[in-house]
Structure formats: C-alpha cells, structure tokens
Amino acid sequence: MGCVIFLKGCNFRCPYCHNPELVEGNGRDCSEISEEFLWEFLEQRRGLLDGVVISGGEPTLQPWIFDLCEGLKDLGYAVKLDTNGSRPEIVEDLLKGGLVDYIAMDIKSDPAGYRSVTREEGASDKILKSIKLIMDNAPAYEFRTTCVRPLVDNSRMRTIARMVEKANLYVLQAAHQTKVLCPEFFNGLSQASAGLGGGNKRGTPILSKNELEALKSIVEPFVNRCIIRS
Ligand code: SF4
Known part of the structure; x- marks a missing residue:
C-alpha cells in the first residue's frame, strides 16, 4: 500500500486530463496541505x-522535486514518479541520484501530435531524450x-511503437469522459476548438475496445510487453 502526492502545475494541456485543478499553479504553493503536515504524515x-x-x-x-525525493528516500520509501517526460535533465538527475525506483512516463502522441498538447518548443525532442x-x-x-483521437490512431501508433522500441512495458490506457480539462473535446464539438485541429468524423475521441486491441497488435512486436489498462 502506498500514497500519492499530487504537485500542482503543468506545461501541457491534454484535453482528457483528469486533474484539471492541478494543471494551473505551482507545486509548492499549494493550499491543500502544508509541507509540515506532509512530512509528519509520512514520518508516522x-x-x-x-x-x-x-x-x-x-x-x-x-x-523542490529533489528535496521531496531525498526526504522520501531518507524515510525509507520507494518512490514512483509520474511524468510527461518534458524535462529530461530533471529525470536524468533524479536517476543519477538514485532518487526514484519506478518511472511511469506518458507518451501523448507521435512527435507531430505533441504540438497539440504543448506550446513548448522542441517538446518532442525532449520526449525522445x-x-x-x-x-x-x-x-x-x-x-x-x-x-x-486524433492524438492516437493506427498511423501515429506505428510511430510511437518505434519511439519505445525494446521497452519493457508499454501501456495503452482507455480514456474516460469524466471530469476532464477540456470537456468540449468529448462533447462532439469540433476538435479544432479544443486546439487539436481536424474534426472528429466518428463523433467521439474515445477508442473502442476493438480499436485498442488493434493498437496493441501494432505495438506488440516492438516491446517486451504491451497491455491495455481500462
Ligand atoms: S494529463 Fe496532461 S495536462 Fe494533465 S497533468 Fe498530465 S501532462 Fe499535464
């Protein structure tokens, strides 16, 4: 059993983001709990x-990600990091310091698709790094x-599969239209209005089980293990 620390602030704007309240703001400037409470909780x-x-x-x-990870390791905790991969220099230093035990990195799309979720220059190069x-x-x-859709389709998935070639584990996650950052993206409105260009001819961005299975069969030859997480 473990616990999750959510840090505020993100440089991406994924339309399906389930933590919209965490996208704006700053990780240390958080009114939810104090650092004092956090360390007391973890110590106990x-x-x-x-x-x-x-x-x-x-x-x-x-x-303060380094302070946070160092503090967790000092307390004897295993640390898992969720990241969008946009700061390879931080990932590198965390790994060099032995400060993380497991990394789950999101891959949003193929390199061309990254322009839709972030306005940062060179984002896809950083992702590859x-x-x-x-x-x-x-x-x-x-x-x-x-x-x-349209961040993921069969064509983009062939490119993503090559990006993660020889990876130990690649996970295809089903999307859910619950509380999301960009509800209009799921409401059948133009995806151009959500900043994603194109239109959605099928009416929903959510892929069916069969479509996810088709994506899995594209990736499987490239990685050690590919699973669907619903
Ligand atoms: S899903 Fe996208 S917008 Fe939401 S926190 Fe992750 S990278 Fe940021």
Whole structure:
C-alpha cells in the first residue's frame, strides 16, 4: 500500500486530463496541505506504507522535486514518479541520484501530435531524450498512452511503437469522459476548438475496445510487453 502526492502545475494541456485543478499553479504553493503536515504524515506511516507516488500536474517542473525525493528516500520509501517526460535533465538527475525506483512516463502522441498538447518548443525532442534516459537507467519503468483521437490512431501508433522500441512495458490506457480539462473535446464539438485541429468524423475521441486491441497488435512486436489498462 502506498500514497500519492499530487504537485500542482503543468506545461501541457491534454484535453482528457483528469486533474484539471492541478494543471494551473505551482507545486509548492499549494493550499491543500502544508509541507509540515506532509512530512509528519509520512514520518508516522514509516513501515506501514510501502511507497509514495509523486504525480501531478508535472512534478519535474517543481524545483523542490529533489528535496521531496531525498526526504522520501531518507524515510525509507520507494518512490514512483509520474511524468510527461518534458524535462529530461530533471529525470536524468533524479536517476543519477538514485532518487526514484519506478518511472511511469506518458507518451501523448507521435512527435507531430505533441504540438497539440504543448506550446513548448522542441517538446518532442525532449520526449525522445527522456524515453532513452529511462530505458537505459531507470530501475523499473513503464511508458503509457491515453488513447484518444486524433492524438492516437493506427498511423501515429506505428510511430510511437518505434519511439519505445525494446521497452519493457508499454501501456495503452482507455480514456474516460469524466471530469476532464477540456470537456468540449468529448462533447462532439469540433476538435479544432479544443486546439487539436481536424474534426472528429466518428463523433467521439474515445477508442473502442476493438480499436485498442488493434493498437496493441501494432505495438506488440516492438516491446517486451504491451497491455491495455481500462
Ligand atoms: S494529463 Fe498530465 S501532462 Fe496532461 S495536462 Fe494533465 S497533468 Fe499535464
């Protein structure tokens, strides 16, 4: 059993983001709980919790990520990091310091598709760098993609499969239209209005079970293991 620390602030704007309240803001400037409470909570649960997940938002944007991971390791916790992979230099330093035990990195789309979820220059180069760093150095990891049109289709998935070639684990995640950052994206309105260009001829960005299975069959020859997480 573990717990999750959510850090505010993200440089991406994924339309299906389930934590819209965490996209804006700053990881340390959080009114939900104080750092004092956080460390007291973790100290009291030493030996009871196996590990801590650091999620967001995008945790690697926060300068105190190193303090946080060091503190968790000092308390004896295993640390899992959720990241969008946009800060390879931070991922590299965390790995060099032995501060993370497991990394789950999102892959949003093929390199061309990244323009739709972030306005940062060179985002796809950074993504490719993070993939290599993680594959070469992480103690354990997974790459994962939330599957929505038009960020993901068979053609884009062939490119993504090559991006993660030889990875230990690649996860296809089904999308759910619950509380999301960009509800209009799921409401059959033009995806251009959601900043994603094109239109959605099928009426929903959510892929069916059969479509997810088709994506899985595209990726499977490239990686050690590919699963669908619904
Ligand atoms: S899904 Fe992750 S990367 Fe995308 S906007 Fe939400 S927190 Fe940021």
